[in-house]
Amino acid sequence: MSATTTTAAGIPSNARVTFAHELTSEWIKFTAVRSTPWILGATVIVMVGIAAISAWSFSFLLDNPEETGGAAALPTDFDFAGQSAVAGYVMAQIVVAVLGVMVITGEYSTGQIRSTLSAVPARLPVLAAKAIVVSVAAFVTGAIGVALGALVTIPLLSRFDYSIDLSNGTTLLTLLGAPLYLVGAGLFALGVGTMLRSTAGGIAIAVVLFFVVPIIWPNLSPDFFQDTSPYLPSLAGARLMEGESADAVLTPWQGYGVMLGWAALSLLGGAVLLKRRDA
Amino acid sequence: MITAENLTKHYGEKVAVDGVSFTVEPGQVTGFLGPNGAGKSTTMRMILGLDRPTSGRVTVNGKPYVEHRAPLREVGALLEAKAVHTGSSARNHLRALAATHGIGATRVDDVIQMTGLTDVARKRVGGFSLGMGQRLGIAAAMLGDPKTLVLDEPVNGLDPEGVKWVRTMAQYLAREGRTVFISSHLMSEMAITADHLVVIGRGRIITTGSVAEVIAATTTASVRVRSPHAGALATALGALAGASVQGVETGLLQVTGVDAPTIGDLAAAQGLVLHELTPVSASLEEAFMSLTAQSVEYTSEPAGTSTTHAAPTTATAPPGAPPAAPPPPEELDDGDSHKGRHAAASQEGDR
Numbered sequence: 001m002s003a004t005t006t007t008a009a010g011i012p013s014n015a016r017v018t019f020a021h022e023l024t025s026e027w028i029k030f031t032a033v034r035s036t037p038w039i040l041g042a043t044v045i046v047m048v049g050i051a052a053i054s055a056w057s058f059s060f061l062l063d064n065p066e067e068t069g070g071a072a073a074l075p076t077d078f079d080f081a082g083q084s085a086v087a088g089y090v091m092a093q094i095v096v097a098v099l100g101v102m103v104i105t106g107e108y109s110t111g112q113i114r115s116t117l118s119a120v121p122a123r124l125p126v127l128a129a130k131a132i133v134v135s136v137a138a139f140v141t142g143a144i145g146v147a148l149g150a151l152v153t154i155p156l157l158s159r160f161d162y163s164i165d166l167s168n169g170t171t172l173l174t175l176l177g178a179p180l181y182l183v184g185a186g187l188f189a190l191g192v193g194t195m196l197r198s199t200a201g202g203i204a205i206a207v208v209l210f211f212v213v214p215i216i217w218p219n220l221s222p223d224f225f226q227d228t229s230p231y232l233p234s235l236a237g238a239r240l241m242e243g244e245s246a247d248a249v250l251t252p253w254q255g256y257g258v259m260l261g262w263a264a265l266s267l268l269g270g271a272v273l274l275k276r277r278d279a
Numbered sequence: 280m281i282t283a284e285n286l287t288k289h290y291g292e293k294v295a296v297d298g299v300s301f302t303v304e305p306g307q308v309t310g311f312l313g314p315n316g317a318g319k320s321t322t323m324r325m326i327l328g329l330d331r332p333t334s335g336r337v338t339v340n341g342k343p344y345v346e347h348r349a350p351l352r353e354v355g356a357l358l359e360a361k362a363v364h365t366g367s368s369a370r371n372h373l374r375a376l377a378a379t380h381g382i383g384a385t386r387v388d389d390v391i392q393m394t395g396l397t398d399v400a401r402k403r404v405g406g407f408s409l410g411m412g413q414r415l416g417i418a419a420a421m422l423g424d425p426k427t428l429v430l431d432e433p434v435n436g437l438d439p440e441g442v443k444w445v446r447t448m449a450q451y452l453a454r455e456g457r458t459v460f461i462s463s464h465l466m467s468e469m470a471i472t473a474d475h476l477v478v479i480g481r482g483r484i485i486t487t488g489s490v491a492e493v494i495a496a497t498t499t500a501s502v503r504v505r506s507p508h509a510g511a512l513a514t515a516l517g518a519l520a521g522a523s524v525q526g527v528e529t530g531l532l533q534v535t536g537v538d539a540p541t542i543g544d545l546a547a548a549q550g551l552v553l554h555e556l557t558p559v560s561a562s563l564e565e566a567f568m569s570l571t572a573q574s575v576e577y578t579s580e581p582a583g584t585s586t587t588h589a590a591p592t593t594a595t596a597p598p599g600a601p602p603a604a605p606p607p608p609e610e611l612d613d614g615d616s617h618k619g620r621h622a623a624a625s626q627e628g629d630r
Contacts, residue, residue, distance in 0.1 A: 010386030011424055016349035017379055025378035032371035033364055034403070111362040114329055115372070115419060118356055119379040121328040121345040278330040 019125050026129040029112075030103065030137065040141045043095040047088030047145030047178075048152055054087035055080075055156035062160050079243070080162045082171040085150040086178040086241050092145060093185040093210055093234070096138045100189030101202035103130050104270075108197040117279045127194060127271055131187055138186035142179030150175065170243045173252060177240030184237045184259040185210060191266025195273050210234045230255070233262035280305055280458055281326060281427065285335035288321050288482075295321040297482035298335065303460045305426070308453045310473030310490075311462040314571050318482040319462040320358070323431050326460075327356050339427055351380050351423030357430045361412035362419075365405030369396055369415050372404060377422050386422060394418040395444075409436030417445070427458040434468060446472045466567035480571040494560070502539045504532040505555035512551050516542065530554075 030036055058080045104127075107113040120126050150164050157163070165171050188209075193202040210233070218229035229235055230249040239248060239255025250258060281303035288296040296318040303309045313319050324330040326337050328345040336343065339354050347353045363372045373387045391400045394414040399407070404415065413436055420428055430449070434442045449472055453459045463469050469476065469490070476493045478485045486493055506512050509532055513524045521536040534542060539558045546553050 010384075010389055011352075011382050015352060015380040015382050015423065018381070021379050021381045025375045028371060028375040028378055029364065029367065032368065032375065033366040035366055106364060106366070110364045111359060112364040112367075112372075113362075114324075114358055115362045115376060117329060118327050118354075118358070119351055119376050121347075121350055276331075278324070 017120055017122070017125070019129070022120055022125045023129045023132060025119070026126070026133045029116075030133045033106070035102075036099075036137075039095055039099050040137060043092045043141050044145045044148065046091045046095065047142075048148045050088035050091060051085050051149030052152045052156065055084040055153040058084060058162075059156055059160065062157075079168075079171055079174060080160070081150070081153050081157050081164045082174040083241075084153040084157065085146055085164065086174055088145060088149060089142070089178040089181055089241065092142065092178075092182060094207060096141070096182045096186045097189035097206035097210055098203050099137065100134050100186040101193035101206055102199055103134055103190060104193040105197060105199040105202050109199060114279055123274050124271055127190075127267065127274055131190055131267060134186040134190050135183045138182040139179045142182040146175050146178045174241045174243060177238075177252070177256075180256060181237045181240055181259070184233070184256065184263050187260075187263035188233060188266045191263065191268070191270040194270025195266070231258055233259045236262075280341070281337065281339050281429075281460060283322070283326075283335070283337040286322065286325060286332055286337050287334045288318075288325060288330060289333045294482055296325070296332075299479070299482070299484050300335075301477045301484055301487055303427075303458055303477070304475070305458040306453060306456050307474035308449050308459045308461060308472055309475045309477060310469035311460060311477050311479065312464070312466060312469050312473075312567060313462075313479035313485075314464055317479045317571070319464075319479060320431055322479070323356070323358060323429055323460075323462060326429055327354065327358070329358070349380055349423065351376070351382075351425060353423075353425055354427045354429055355420030355423060355425035356428075357413070357416035357420045357433050359416075359431060361404060361407065361409075361416070363404045363412070363415060365403065367404055368401050369404055369407070369411075369418075370400040372415065373418060373422060376419055380423060382422060386424075390418040390421045393421060410438060410441055413437055414441070417448075425457070428452060428460065430459075430461045432462055432464070434463070434465070442468070478567065478571070485571065500558065500560050501533050501535040502537065502542055503527075503555060503557040503559055504534055504542060504553065505530055506532070506546070506551060506553050508551040511549070512546060515545055515549055515551070519545070 062080075104113075107116055116126055117123055154163055164175070166175075185206075189202065189206040192205050193199075196202045196205065214229075214232055214234045217225050217232060218235070219225075230239075236250060236255040237259030239250050239252045241252075242248070243252065248255075283299055283301050286296055286299045287294070299318070299322060311319050311322070321330060322337075325332050326339060326344060328343065338344075339347070344350060344354060363369075367375075370387065370391060373390065374384065377383065377387050391397055394417050396411070396414055396418060399411060404412070407415065413433060417430070417433060420430065428449070430445075433445050433449075437445060446468075449459050449461055453474070461469075461472065463472075473490060475487070475489055477487045478493065486496065488496065504512065507530060509526070509530045513526065513532055516522050516524050516532075516534060516537065519537055519541070523535045525533045525535075527533050539556050543553065543556055
C-alpha cells in the first residue's frame with residue numbers, strides 16, 4: 001500500500017457524465033450481478049418449456065377431437081404453432097417484472113444507490129439508462145425464448161400441417177408481441193420499484209397487477225369492471241399476441257399503446273420521486 | 280473548497296442539522312468531529328446532493344454538487360462502508376462508477392492497486408470484511424482523482440495498518456493542495472490526522488479552528504508538580520496572580536494559570552525541592568468531551584453523577600488514578616480512548 005500514487009493516468013481530460021457513459025455504467029452493473037444471467041436464463045427455459053407443453057396439449061387436442069370437443073371451440077384459422085411458441089410469456093412476464101423491480105431496489109437494499117447517485121447527481125439519467133437496459137434485456141430474452149419455443153413447437157405440430165409462417169402478418173405480430181409485451185412489463189415494474197424502493201413490495205405489486213388482477217377483474221359483475229378490463233396493462237398488452245379480432249375493444253397496437261401508457265405513468269411516478277426524495 | 284451556509288436539515292420533527300455554516304479549505308485536512316447522531320453524515324450527504332437541505336445551501340468548488348458536469352472529478356466521497364451491490368465484484372463496481380465519466384479500466388486497476396485490493400478485486404463484495412469495504416469505498420472516492428475528498432468515518436473497521444494508511448493518504452492529498460474533509464467520532468484519531476477542526480454536536484457547530492486552538496479554547500493546560508515541600512510551595516504559588524493550586528495527593532500538586540518555568544523559578548528562589556515538574560496539555564479528546572458533553576444524544580450516566588461537569592477534571596487526573604469522570608458515552612469507543620489520550624497528548628507536544 002502506498003499513498004504516493006496520485007497521478008491521474010487513465011482519466012481522460014474530458015471525463016464527465018454523458019448519457020452514453022451512464023448507459024455503459026448501467027449495462028456493466030446489470031451484467032456484473034450474478035443473478036442476472038440466472039434470471040434471464042430461467043426466463044428462456046420457462047418460455048421454451050411452456051411452448052413445448054402447449055404444443056403437446058394442442059397435438060393431444062387435434063388427435064382426439066371427439067373426446068375433447070375443444071378443437072371445435074377454436075376458430076378455424078387458429079394459429080396453433082404461433083400461439084404455442086409465445087404461450088410462455090405469461091410466466092416470463094413475472095420473471096421480467098422481478099428483474100425490472102430489482103434493477104433499482106437491489107441498489108436501495110445494498111446502498112449501491114448512493115454510489116450511483118453520487119456519480120450521476122442529476123439522477124434522471126440513471127432511471128432512463130435503467131429503462132433502456134431493462135427494455136433491451138426483456139426484448140432479447142423474449143425473442144430468444146420465442147425463437148427457441150418455435151423450434152420445439154414445429155416438430156410437435158408438423159404432422160397436423162401446422163407450422164410457423166413468418167410471411168403471415170398475424171403470426172409475425174404474435175411472435176413479435178411476446179418480447180414487446182415483456183418490455184412493457186419490465187418497464188412498468190421498473191417504475192414500481194423506483195417508487196417503492198423495496199424489492200418485496202415492488203414484486204408483490206407487479207405480480208398482483210400482472211397476474212392476479214387480470215384474472216379477477218373481468219369476472220367481477222358490475223359493468224364497470226368488464227368495461228375497463230381491456231385497459232388493464234396486462235390484458236391490453238396481450239392484444240399483441242391475439243391478432244385482429246372484431247370482438248376486441250382495442251386493436252393489437254392500441255392495446256400495446258395502452259400498456260406502454262401504464263409503463264410511462266409508472267416510470268413518471270418513479271422519476272418524480274427519485275428526483276425529489278433523499279437518497 | 281466546501282462552503283456551507285446556514286445548512287439545515289429536518290427529518291419530520293427531528294432537526295438533524297441546524298443552521299450550520301463552515302468552510303473547508305484546500306491544502307489541509309479538516310476534521311469533522313462530533314458524537315454519533317450529531318449530524319456529520321447528514322451534512323456530508325447534503326454536500327453530495329444525496330439529501331436535499333431543508334434550508335441553506337452548500338457548495339463544492341463554487342457550485343452545488345449536482346451542478347457539476349464531472350462530479351467524480353470534483354469530489355471523491357466515502358459515505359458509508361459498502362455502498363455497493365453485494366452481488367457485484369469490487370472491480371466491476373469500480374468499472375461501473377468509472378464508466379459514468381468515461382474513465383477506463385486503467386484507472387480502475389490503478390485505484391485497486393493503490394488501496395491494496397488487488398487480491399480481492401474479482402471477488403463478490405458481499406463477502407468483504409468491513410475493512411475491505413472501506414478500502415473499496417476509498418478506491419471509489421479516488422477514481423476521478425478529485426480536488427476534494429469527503430470521507431465519512433474512513434477508519435471505521437480498519438486494522439491499525441489501514442488506519443495509518445488512511446491518515447498518511449489524507450495528509451498527503453492535502454499537502455498536494457486538495458480539500459480533505461474527514462468525519463470521525465474518534466477525537467484521538469482526529470488529533471493526529473487533522474490540521475483544522477469543525478466540531479459539531481446536536482446539529483450545531485460547537486467550534487471551529489486549528490486543533491491547537493480548539494484545545495486551547497476549551498481546556499486549561501496545567502502543570503503537575505511533585506515536591507516534598509508541597510505545602511510551602513502551594514502557599515507560595517497561591518500568592519501569584521491567576522494561579523490555582525489543587526492538591527491531588529500528598530506531595531503532588533496540580534497547578535493551573537502559571538507555566539512550568541515560573542513554578543521552577545519560584546521553587547528555586549525559595550529553596551524548595553522539586554521532584555517533578557510536568558506541563559500537562561489537554562488532549563483533543565478531553566476538549567471534545569467538554570465541548571460535546573451537553574450535546575451527545577445518548578449518554579451512559581452512572582447514578583448520581585452528571586456528565587456535564589465531568590470533562591475538565593479528567594484533564595488533570597493523575598496517572599494510575601481512576602478518572603474522576605463518569606465513563607464516556609458508549610459511542611465514543613471507550614476501549615480506544617485511553618490509549619488515544621496518551622497518543623493525542625504526546626502528539627500535541629510536538630505541534
